[in-house]
Amino acid sequence: MVDNAFSLIEDxxxxxxxxxxxxxxxxxxxxxxxxxxxxxIERKLVFIGxxxxxxxxxxxxIIRFCRFSGNFDNKMSKNLKKEIILRVPKIIHLSNKRIRxxxxxxxxxxxxxxxxxxxxxxxxxxxxxxxxxxxxESEISSGFVLKNFGIxxxxxxxxxxxxxxxxxxxxxxxxIHLYGENCxxxxxxxxxxxxxxxxxxxxxxxxxxxxxxxxNNYLESHVVREKQIYIFRLxxxxxxxxxxxxQGLFNKDRIPFNWYKLALLHILPFEKIKNVDFWDxxxxxxxxxxxxxxxxxxxxxxxxxxxxxxxxxxxxxNNNFKTSQKEILNxxxxx
Numbered sequence: 001m002v003d004n005a006f007s008l009i010e011d012x013x014x015x016x017x018x019x020x021x022x023x024x025x026x027x028x029x030x031x032x033x034x035x036x037x038x039x040x041i042e043r044k045l046v047f048i049g050x051x052x053x054x055x056x057x058x059x060x061x062i063i064r065f066c067r068f069s070g071n072f073d074n075k076m077s078k079n080l081k082k083e084i085i086l087r088v089p090k091i092i093h094l095s096n097k098r099i100r101x102x103x104x105x106x107x108x109x110x111x112x113x114x115x116x117x118x119x120x121x122x123x124x125x126x127x128x129x130x131x132x133x134x135x136x137e138s139e140i141s142s143g144f145v146l147k148n149f150g151i152x153x154x155x156x157x158x159x160x161x162x163x164x165x166x167x168x169x170x171x172x173x174x175x176i177h178l179y180g181e182n183c184x185x186x187x188x189x190x191x192x193x194x195x196x197x198x199x200x201x202x203x204x205x206x207x208x209x210x211x212x213x214x215x216n217n218y219l220e221s222h223v224v225r226e227k228q229i230y231i232f233r234l235x236x237x238x239x240x241x242x243x244x245x246x247q248g249l250f251n252k253d254r255i256p257f258n259w260y261k262l263a264l265l266h267i268l269p270f271e272k273i274k275n276v277d278f279w280d281x282x283x284x285x286x287x288x289x290x291x292x293x294x295x296x297x298x299x300x301x302x303x304x305x306x307x308x309x310x311x312x313x314x315x316x317x318n319n320n321f322k323t324s325q326k327e328i329l330n331x332x333x334x335x
Contacts, residue, residue, distance in 0.1 A: 016054050016061050017068065018046045045072035052083050059090040062124060063102045069118040070109040081122070088123055092130045099128070100171065100191045107156070107170040113149035116178070120144060129179065129186035145180040152177065154270050158279050159262070166258050172197035173262060181205040181266075200259060203242070207263040210241045219272040227276045229320050232284065235260045236317045248306040249313060250283060257283050286313055287325040296329055308332060 008023065008031065019040045023031040030037065045068050047054050055061050062084060065074065076084075091099070106115045119125045125143035146152075152174055155163075163173050175187045184201045187193070193201070212234070219227050238260060239250060251257070261278065293308050294300060315331045316323050323331075 013049065014057075015048050016058075016064060018048055019068075019072070043072045045069065045074035051080055052087070055084065055087055059087065060094055060098055060102060062088060062091060062122065063099070063106075063119075066115050066118040066122065066124060067102060067106045067109060070106070070111040070113075070115040074118075085123055089127055091124070091127055092135050093132050096131060096190055096192045099131075103128075103171060103175075103191070104169075107152075107174060112152060112156075116144065116149050116152075125178075129183060129190045131190060134186075134189060141179065141183060141186070144178045146178045151265060151270050154274065155265070158274075162258055162261070162279060166200075166256055167196055168200055169197070172200055176201060176204055177265070181208050200262075203255060203259055204263050204266060206242045207238055207260075208266050210238060212237060212241065212267060214267060219268070219276075224276050227273075228281060231264065231273065231276065231278070231281065232321065233317055234264070235283075236314075238263065240314075247303070247310040249286060249309050251286075284321045286316060287323075288312055288328050292325070292329065293332065296332055308335070311335065 022037060022040070025031070045065070055065075065084075068074070106112055109115055116125075119128070120143060123143070126140050129141060155174060155177075156170065159173075160170075163170065171191050172187075172193055175191070176184060179187060181204065184205055188198050188201065214234070215230070219230065222230070235257075236250070239246065239253070239255075242255075246253070261281065264273065264278075288309075290305055290309070293305055293312070297304075297308060299305060299308075312328050312332055316328060319327075
């Protein structure tokens with residue numbers, strides 16, 4: 001019994017916060033040696049023992065401190081804040097996997113904007129993308145470029161299923177909002193992103209660099225359906241912009257349509273698209289099939305048909321998706 005009690009005390013000393021020092025046995029009996037239950041009830045985040053000693057045992061605890069800040073009050077003294085900031089650069093020695101796992105948890109936290117705010121207070125955002133392997137060649141970043149963390153909640157609450165269905169994750173989708181397209185390579189390296197996520201981030205960079213002219217007033221003064229049509233036309237413009245030689249039907253592209261929707265969050269204020277059923281939008285069905293083009297133009301080569309498909313779809317888009325099959329065929333007949 002004494003040995004068990006001694007082991008429990010030693011185990012408690014290795015924990016980070018009092019809220020993580022609660023023990024429940026098989027009979028449901030709670031053991032609380034450090035008043036952790038009361039801190040849990042009062043939503044107080046308290047280090048066990050000396051905070052700096054706990055942090056120096058494992059620098060990941062700085063990030064955990066920020067994560068728990070999303071749901072707990074953590075009143076820091078100016079001296080403690082200063083001491084933590086002095087040790088923040090040590091996180092560059094943490095493995096990519098440990099960093100990624102902790103950021104994953106932060107992004108799933110209900111009030112993750114509070115976590116981000118604490119990260120900025122502690123200058124953690126300036127070192128998060130640096131690891132020991134690229135430290136010498138990396139400049140310390142200026143931190144998060146995103147000032148309105150509301151977009152993070154907008155994505156989490158509306159697009160989490162879409163993100164998962166596209167085999168992406170919140171890190172690959174949200175980190176570029178936090179740091180901007182200039183940090184894409186660092187995001188890829190720090191979080192060990194796979195090929196699909198790398199392709200997605202590079203696609204977003206292409207979209208941002210197009211610098212498409214946006215008619216923001218259009219999204220304010222029209223009815224929902226007209227706003228949706230404007231968004232469809234904007235997506236078509238982006239599609240043509242990243243590859244002006246692209247031919248064939250849009251829905252046959254290798255770039256998923258949903259990636260364009262995620263890309264629009266980088267060029268449109270999310271407040272202006274949240275009321276147009278944005279996440280449910282699907283590319284309209286093009287009213288023409290391959291056989292009709294082959295019959296009309298008497299051609300059979302794949303390249304020629306694809307080129308005509310592109311021209312026909314472009315005509316259809318520019319007429320707000322209202323042209324009939326007959327009108328499209330008349331357009332093709334005159335080419």
